[in-house]
Structure formats: C-alpha cells, structure tokens
Amino acid sequence: MTFHRRTRSVLFASAVGAAAVIPGLSSQAVAAPTPAVQNAGLERLAGDFPECWEQYTTGENTGEFRLAKGAGGKNAVEVELTQRTSGFKAVVQDKACAVKVMPGRQYDLELRYKSTSDSPEIVLFRKAAGKWARWETLPPLSASKTFRDATVRTPVVPEGTEEIRFGLALSEPGTLTTDNYKIASAAGELKCKGPECKKGKWVVRSFAGDKGVRAIHSVLLHNGKVLMIAGSGNGAGRFEQGRFTTKVYNPKTNKFTNVKTPYDMFCAGHVQLPDGRVLVMSGTEEYAQYDPQTGAETAGWIGSKKSYIFNPKTNKYEKANDLIDGHWYPSATILGNGDVYSVGGYAAQRAANNGNLVSPIAERYSVKQRRWLNENEVAQPGINWATYPSLMLTQDGKLFYNGSSVFSHPVNADGSLRGPGFLNPTTGAWGALPNNGNLRAAASRDMSASLLLPPAQDQKVMIIGGKNFADNNAKAIRYTDVINLKAGNPRYTAGPNLPYGTVEIGQTTQAQGGGAGKTYVSAVILADGKVFETGGSQYTRSEHVHEASILDPTKQAKNMKWTSVAADPVARTYHNTAVLLPDGRVLAVGSNPDYPGADGDSFFDTRISIYSPPYLYKGARPKITSVKKGWKYGAKPVIKTNSKITKAYLLRPIAVTHSSDPNQRLVNLPVKSLGGNSYRLTMDKRANIAPPGWYMLVVRTAGGQPSVAKWVHIS
Numbered sequence: 001m002t003f004h005r006r007t008r009s010v011l012f013a014s015a016v017g018a019a020a021v022i023p024g025l026s027s028q029a030v031a032a033p034t035p036a037v038q039n040a041g042l043e044r045l046a047g048d049f050p051e052c053w054e055q056y057t058t059g060e061n062t063g064e065f066r067l068a069k070g071a072g073g074k075n076a077v078e079v080e081l082t083q084r085t086s087g088f089k090a091v092v093q094d095k096a097c098a099v100k101v102m103p104g105r106q107y108d109l110e111l112r113y114k115s116t117s118d119s120p121e122i123v124l125f126r127k128a129a130g131k132w133a134r135w136e137t138l139p140p141l142s143a144s145k146t147f148r149d150a151t152v153r154t155p156v157v158p159e160g161t162e163e164i165r166f167g168l169a170l171s172e173p174g175t176l177t178t179d180n181y182k183i184a185s186a187a188g189e190l191k192c193k194g195p196e197c198k199k200g201k202w203v204v205r206s207f208a209g210d211k212g213v214r215a216i217h218s219v220l221l222h223n224g225k226v227l228m229i230a231g232s233g234n235g236a237g238r239f240e241q242g243r244f245t246t247k248v249y250n251p252k253t254n255k256f257t258n259v260k261t262p263y264d265m266f267c268a269g270h271v272q273l274p275d276g277r278v279l280v281m282s283g284t285e286e287y288a289q290y291d292p293q294t295g296a297e298t299a300g301w302i303g304s305k306k307s308y309i310f311n312p313k314t315n316k317y318e319k320a321n322d323l324i325d326g327h328w329y330p331s332a333t334i335l336g337n338g339d340v341y342s343v344g345g346y347a348a349q350r351a352a353n354n355g356n357l358v359s360p361i362a363e364r365y366s367v368k369q370r371r372w373l374n375e376n377e378v379a380q381p382g383i384n385w386a387t388y389p390s391l392m393l394t395q396d397g398k399l400f401y402n403g404s405s406v407f408s409h410p411v412n413a414d415g416s417l418r419g420p421g422f423l424n425p426t427t428g429a430w431g432a433l434p435n436n437g438n439l440r441a442a443a444s445r446d447m448s449a450s451l452l453l454p455p456a457q458d459q460k461v462m463i464i465g466g467k468n469f470a471d472n473n474a475k476a477i478r479y480t481d482v483i484n485l486k487a488g489n490p491r492y493t494a495g496p497n498l499p500y501g502t503v504e505i506g507q508t509t510q511a512q513g514g515g516a517g518k519t520y521v522s523a524v525i526l527a528d529g530k531v532f533e534t535g536g537s538q539y540t541r542s543e544h545v546h547e548a549s550i551l552d553p554t555k556q557a558k559n560m561k562w563t564s565v566a567a568d569p570v571a572r573t574y575h576n577t578a579v580l581l582p583d584g585r586v587l588a589v590g591s592n593p594d595y596p597g598a599d600g601d602s603f604f605d606t607r608i609s610i611y612s613p614p615y616l617y618k619g620a621r622p623k624i625t626s627v628k629k630g631w632k633y634g635a636k637p638v639i640k641t642n643s644k645i646t647k648a649y650l651l652r653p654i655a656v657t658h659s660s661d662p663n664q665r666l667v668n669l670p671v672k673s674l675g676g677n678s679y680r681l682t683m684d685k686r687a688n689i690a691p692p693g694w695y696m697l698v699v700r701t702a703g704g705q706p707s708v709a710k711w712v713h714i715s
Contacts, residue, residue, distance in 0.1 A: 308320055402483070
C-alpha cells in the first residue's frame with residue numbers, strides 16, 4: 001500500500017477529545033469524545049491536495065488523484081482508476097486528523113460523491129496499541145452521474161481502538177468524485193440512502209493480466225476460495241490441443257491460481273467430501289461430431305471413466321480409481337455416511353446408431369474405502385436417468401428426484417417421461433409419485449434450478465423455471481413449484497411465478513412478458529436464510545433475461561413472493577454459476593451464448609460479478625468471536641458473539657454446474673441465550689439432514705443482519 005501526504009498545517013476541531021455530556025449522567029462519569037471530521041468539505045489545501053486527507057493505494061492498479069469542483073463548495077477530490085488487477089485507490093483521512101472514538105460504539109458516516117464506476121466503497125482504518133491497520137471495507141455504493149448522499153454505519157468499534165479514519169475508495173476502472181464528510185454516534189435505525197439499500201448492488205470485477213476462466217463448474221472451498229473448473233470449456237479446439245483448465249479464485253485478492261488439470265473435466269460431476277477435498281467424476285472423453293453443412297450431430301458425446309480429487313491444501317488433483325462407466329453430465333449426491341452416489345450422463349461408448357448413450361450404471365464412492373465401488377457392490381436400479389438429474393438426500397436416507405435435469409429428462413422403459421419420485425440408494429428400489437407429483441409442465445424442467453428450501457429440517461423442495469429443449473420454439477417457463485417431502489402423500493403445489501425482467505434480443509433490450517420465464521437460472525441460499533435467483537435466458541442460449549429476485553422460504557407456497565432486486569449487469573446464459581461466499585456476498589461467473597469466439601471455439605464470458613444483498617446495507621453485522629471448529633451430531637456447542645443474536649444455522653458450501661447443486665442446504669441450529677452474548681446451539685442428530693463435512697456457521701440478528709461465516713466441521 002502507498003500513502004501520499006502533503007505538507008500542511010493541521011487545525012484540530014475543538015470538539016475532538018472533548019467530553020460528551022449525556023443527560024442523566026454526571027460529566028465526570030462520561031468520557032466519550034464527540035466525533036468530528038476535520039476539513040470535511042476539502043476546502044483547505046496544503047499544496048495541491050486538501051489538508052487532513054491522503055492519497056491511498058493498495059494492490060495492483062493504475063490511475064491518479066486530482067482536485068475537482070465540489071458538491072457545494074469549491075473543492076472535491078476526483079479519483080481515476082484506469083486499470084486494475086487488485087486493490088483500490090482511495091481518499092482517506094490522514095493519521096494526524098484521525099477521529100477519536102469509543103470502543104463498543106458504532107458511528108454513522110456520511111459523505112457526498114458521484115462516480116462512473118459501480119464500485120465506490122467506504123474503507124475504515126483503526127488505531128490500537130499505537131499501530132494503524134485496515135479495519136473494514138463496507139459494501140459498494142451505486143454509480144451516480146450527479147452528487148448523491150451516502151450514509152453507512154460502522155461495525156461495533158473493537159476493544160482497544162483509540163482512533164479511526166475513513167474515506168471513499170474506487171476498486172474498478174472509472175472516476176469517483178468525493179466531498180463533504182461527516183461522522184456521528186449511531187442512534188436508532190440506520191437511514192440508508194440509495195437504491196442499494198433495498199435492491200442490493202452488483203460489482204463486475206476486472207482482472208488485468210488474467211483472462212479469467214471458462215468456469216463451467218464452481219465449488220466453494222472451506223478456505224473461502226472458489227474452485228473454477230473449465231476443462232476444455234466447451235471448446236473443441238481446446239480439447240484437440242489438450243488445453244484443460246482449472247483455476248482457484250480468491251475473492252479477497254481478486255487473483256487466480258492455476259491448477260494443473262489431468263484430463264478434460266468439462267461437464268463432469270463434483271461434490272465436497274467430508275474432509276473438504278472435492279471429488280470430480282467423469283467429464284469428456286470425446287466431443288460430439290457435427291455435419292459442417294447442416295450442423296446436425298453425426299456422432300454423440302463420450303463420457304470419461306476418470307475421477308480425481310482436488311486437495312485445497314496443495315491446489316493439486318489426486319488420482320482416484322476409475323468409474324465403472326463414463327458419465328458425461330452425471331449427478332453427484334453426498335449421503336449421510338459421506339459416500340457419494342452418482343447416476344446418469346453419457347456412457348463411455350456411443351449407441352449402436354452412433355448417437356448419445358445414457359449410462360445405466362449407478363456408481364458409489366466409498367469414503368471409508370477411498371474408492372469407487374465395483375458394479376456388483378452397488379445396487380443397480382436400471383434407470384435411464386438422462387443427464388444431470390437432480391437427486392436430493394432426504395431425512396430418511398432416500399434420494400428424491402425432483403424433476404429437474406439438463407437438456408432431456410429421465411425416461412421410463414416405454415420412453416415416457418419419468419417424473420419425481422424416491423430412490424433407495426442402498427437397494428436400488430424406486431417409487432414414482434403419481435401424476436408426476438403434480439409438478440406443472442414436467443417436460444419443461446430442463447435446465448431448471450432446484451433446491452432444498454431452508455431450513456433442511458422442513459424437507460421442502462422448490463423447482464424454478466426451466467424449458468422443454470425438445471421443442472426448439474418453446475420459451476422458458478416462469479413456474480416455481482414447491483413440495484413438502486414430510487407430507488403423507490407429497491405433491492407439488494404452485495409457488496410464485498418468477499418476476500419479469502428485461503430481455504436482450506440481438507442488439508436491443510425490451511421488457512419481458514407473454515408468460516416467458518427463465519432457463520439456465522441459478523438459485524442460491526443467502527446468508528440470511530432467504531433464497532436468491534439470478535441469471536438465465538428465455539430461449540436456448542440466447543435472449544438473456546436481466547432479472548434477479550429474493551424469496552422468503554419460511555411461508556406456505558401460496559403465500560411466497562419473489563421480490564425483485566438489482567440484476568447482474570452481465571448477460572448470463574448457458575454455463576453460468578453462482579456461489580454464496582463466506583462474507584455473505586454472491587459470486588456469479590460464466591456465460592456461454594450460442595456464437596463463436598475470436599479463437600473459433602464457442603464464445604465464453606469470463607467476467608465475475610459480485611452481488612452485495614440488501615442485508616449488507618442494514619448497518620453493523622453481528623460477529624462470531626468464539627466457536628469450536630469440530631462438532632459432532634447432537635452436540636451443543638457454545639459460541640460467543642459481539643452483539644445479540646436470535647438465529648444460527650449451517651450453510652453447506654455450494655458446488656454447482658448447469659444450475660444444479662442437489663447438496664445445497666441450510667441447517668437450522670436452535671439458539672439458547674446464556675447471557676453476556678454467549679449462546680448454546682443444538683446440532684441436529686441426523687446425518688441425513690447435514691451430511692458430514694465443512695459448513696459455514698452464520699448467526700443472525702432480529703433485524704435480519706447475518707454475520708460473516710465461520711467454518712465448522714461436522715462429523
């Protein structure tokens with residue numbers, strides 16, 4: 001980091017260091033300083049820069065600082081960022097003009113700014129034991145062509161803090177003009193200003209010097225980084241050249257680490273094992289072939305038998321034994337004992353007519369034996385599961401096929417659609433729900449999203465959107481449907497329709513309507529326990545829909561409602577993924593529309609968007625200050641926080657591809673207050689509710705603010 005100071009005389013406001021008299025208390029009992037910002041309007045200059053303010057740069061970026069016309073007075077400071085790999089540039093109070101504060105309190109910060117970039121962020125520094133350190137970076141603010149007001153609230157000032165400093169930073173290319181700073185002791189509810197307060201805020205991250213990754217598979221690791229697997233990335237040219245890619249992305253530094261990829265993992269399956277390593281199964285052995293004149297498929301895809309395990313500690317893949325068969329587009333479900341069950345996908349050979357052949361083989365990885373089992377060790381249901389069927393672990397250990405799949409649906413022996421039902425992975429027994437479980441438009445659930453609604457103990461499943469890819473003229477649907485698996489005769493009931501968004505059609509954008517919905521949609525359980533959906537198209541790899549919304553899953557299906565929020569500015573169609581990060585933000589990456597890229601392979605948008613949900617703008621978040629990392633089923637761990645909480649839960653880290661992660665879940669933890677911000681939590685006794693592995697522990701206030709997650713291991 002670099003600071004640039006200007007020589008100046010420093011004028012201290014008389015209020016700094018003075019005692020604040022609180023009604024009802026004697027002045028001798030109070031020693032709270034009244035906070036004030038010196039040279040708040042940036043009017044006094046020391047040379048060519050305002051007194052009491054510094055130029056601050058961290059990370060790898062280029063740009064400059066300059067004086068500009070103020071919001072009300074003569075001066076403001078403009079920051080320009082021209083190129084960025086990491087870090088930011090900021091206008092920050094200097095140390096001589098820092099603000100004295102009281103530990104245990106919060107403060108409201110106000111300022112005015114305008115920006116061409118969607119990434120202005122307030123940065124905080126604090127001094128403790130005579131040393132300065134970065135304290136917090138608050139959620140991003142919205143771009144604005146004219147000066148606007150912004151008000152944010154600091155976290156609770158930690159013990160030992162003597163002074164703080166703050167300023168406004170720019171972390172993506174563009175310009176930022178800043179002026180008129182204020183600070184005051186927090187009182188009452190934060191009066192957030194701006195569209196981000198209710199809609200949340202997206203920032204599209206740039207990474208100069210790195211072209212990113214064709215992230216068809218995204219997995220959150222228990223170190224907070226994201227494993228992004230491309231393999232050949234839907235590029236026949238890359239496949240022929242043996243260019244197989246994996247990268248690990250660090251959201252904190254905005255940097256990638258390259259990982260040597262031993263084979264083509266494009267369209268593989270993946271799941272986190274109980275120890276936090278990532279099991280990858282199958283992928284591409286051979287690309288399909290097409291008639292160059294008509295584009296018709298002349299030879300089908302061939303699935304790989306290979307399997308590897310990614311180790312986050314070494315950033316290396318470790319060889320596992322081969323699968324029984326190939327499974328291009330397989331399912332991957334973790335069981336209550338930590339084993340992994342996988343079915344579906346295209347086999348290791350083509351059909352007799354040279355077309356695609358769905359593998360009939362069920363595979364099971366034994367965690368105890370550390371190997372894929374042989375065919376005679378796994379009960380074989382003999383079902384044509386098609387590709388990426390979504391099978392979810394239920395509380396009784398069975399797998400619920402919820403009706404969601406990719407590009408085609410599972411079929412019965414007579415070729416008819418196989419709808420939702422329950423599979424026993426131990427015996428291979430299958431039980432179908434009558435009338436497809438009342439799932440509406442069951443044939444139009446290709447590339448839908450599905451998830452176990454929070455909390456997992458309620459055993460409610462939602463399926464979102466989708467399209468019938470057998471009908472080239474069909475558009476995606478708006479339907480969402482919900483089923484209660486604990487009911488005596490579980491059946492889907494209608495949930496709320498997806499909101500309409502705006503649609504990109506060619507070079508134009510228009511309002512969506514006519515009953516059209518979304519396919520290629522991503523669904524994420526947020527840190528506050530609500531459900532977020534984003535991305536998708538209303539047609540096959542085209543006509544992207546800019547729309548995102550949030551739903552409260554605790555209500556009955558008929559009373560649920562999607563609330564529209566800020567839409568990702570990046571068009572995200574086929575091969576997009578979305579992942580909840582430990583800090584409560586959502587990372588979205590990838591888009592593979594149906595046209596060629598500059599290198600002749602299919603185009604792929606590698607930009608990363610980060611979404612800050614509205615709960616990040618509600619003021620200070622609770623903080624988990626003490627927690628044991630290792631938990632047993634039925635345990636009652638005691639945690640400590642820095643403020644009062646009302647809820648706690650575990651979030652299983654996402655491992656997603658093609659809109660599918662059947663293992664995503666939130667597990668409720670009953671909370672009992674022990675006083676003094678200590679709480680006893682109760683871990684569920686059932687491994688089928690929370691399969692073994694690493695989880696994010698999140699606590700929440702009565703106002704809905706979730707904490708940054710702490711990692712705990714369940715066994």
